[in-house]
Amino acid sequence: MATASRTFTRALRSNPIASSLRTAAPRRVVVPRQAFRQQGRRGYASEAPKSSGNALPIAAAVLAAAGVTGYYYLNSNAGTQDSASQGQKGNTIFSPSKKDYQAVYDAIAKRLIDESDYDDGSYGPVLLRLGWHASGTYDKETGTGGSNGATMRFAPEGDHGANAGLKAARDFLEPIRQQFPWITYSDLWTLAAACAIQEMGGPDIPWRPGRQDRDVSFCTPDGRLPDASKAHGHLRDIFGRMGFNDEEIVALSGAHALGRCHTDRSGFEGPWTFSPITLTNDYYKLLLEEKWQWRKWNGPKQYEDKGTKTLMMLPTDMALINDKSFRKTVEKYARDQDAFFHDFSNVLVRLFELGVPFATGEDARITFKRTE
């Protein structure tokens, strides 16, 4: 049996706070902070956003063309503002400050708590997957793809098989976009992913604004994101194209401590860890310490843990322990969660910034204050 903590929070879903408290003693279940906070009413994502783009008025477009990012031209149709810009109606150039981005962070964190009756109790994992899939299309040779553009709003890219299910995350963020209409979708998606990691107990993910939304012509071709049925060579091809090395591939993959696979999205099924809404290094521990066998079922080839048959690994996850170079880093992170958190933060900051033509330097990065 693996020593990774048994914190299978899905069990807490159906019961309100009292049952979370009850679970603590008898089954030695470690209830993450999040599970206490995230008790609430069922609320699935709304319909698809009607507006597909962020049509900047001319003044803002001129500013953007001049390389000035982070400005928003407020007009009477700009929607409600509850940030520092409140009261600035009419034709005003609005330049968001760190305080305004923190307000966006706080609104996302609050919505994560309010909309807790989803999957294992949080939209956090699917928000992280949205930020990753927006960024992971980057191609260092051509400079195309990446989080700049939020082109997954458009059908060709939104319909790519790898992006199945991400509408839930985009819909979750739509009310936030309406509350803060000055933020671009591409900044919002990566900010939300950084917020999700921090709110699920992960490390700080310093983040900076500067992404501009782009039109449908910037959609990337299908096939840039990894295929879970493949092996180590494929992982090196896909992540190498983004500019990541072996250690960085392993650090990025630790995100699979979070969330789950869905039969109606990828076809695969189940969570990787017992605490799918709390970031830990359990993914690496379980990879090494559990016995994994092919699951016998009428679905795509995936592994299940021999002990409980409730956890899963994708063929690409198993590639990390079957390849000597990858395995060395898996062993390191299984031993040392601090090392994982440190490297995970660095590699996520890079991932979210791939291909973004920032007008600011790295010192413009904001470390958001997390919810207490």
Ligand code: HEM
């Ligand atoms: C190594 C190559 C990777 C492959 C083949 C892969 C594949 C997958 C698949 C098949 C799913 C299930 C989707 C579903 O059915 O809902 C998934 C979920 C997820 N992936 Fe990955 N992934 C990879 C890397 C990453 C990276 C680099 C990150 C983030 C840094 C990430 C974050 C996530 C998260 C958080 C989920 C859970 C989503 C949810 O619960 O809705 N993955 N991944």
